[in-house]
Amino acid sequence: MSHARIFQKPKNAMQSGRAGTDNWILEFEPIEAKKPDPLTGWAGSGDTRGQIVLTFPTVEAAKSYADRHGVTAHVIPAPERLLKLQTYADNFK
Structure with missing residues (x-):
């Protein structure tokens, strides 16, 4: 029996957008x-x-694929997105 993991790819630290995440x-x-x-x-x-x-x-689509093909999959929850809100003036405090 095959084993797999299902997860969401986090945003790369070098990119500003969230495309594909x-x-x-x-x-x-x-x-x-x-x-x-x-x-x-x-x-x-x-x-x-x-x-x-x-x-x-969706995670449900990934789980149903794994079930249909006999793959034992465990879901790794998505990391929580934390926003660090600051202004340009905060650099000079």
Whole structure:
């Protein structure tokens, strides 16, 4: 049986907009640990499901997809959005 996690991607610290942060993402959890390749030294594994990232408009849609395909999924709640309201004049207090 497959295991996955469902979460909302938080806003990147380097961006000001919130584009794409309202979608829910389903990612499969890795089956095996990554190990360094003896020739190149790059980390990798035989688990190709780590390359699959599915996006859904709602958490219910993501859960129903997981149920239909026999995937055990746990939901990670979205982080609370905190607004730091300040004015330009606050920089000089």
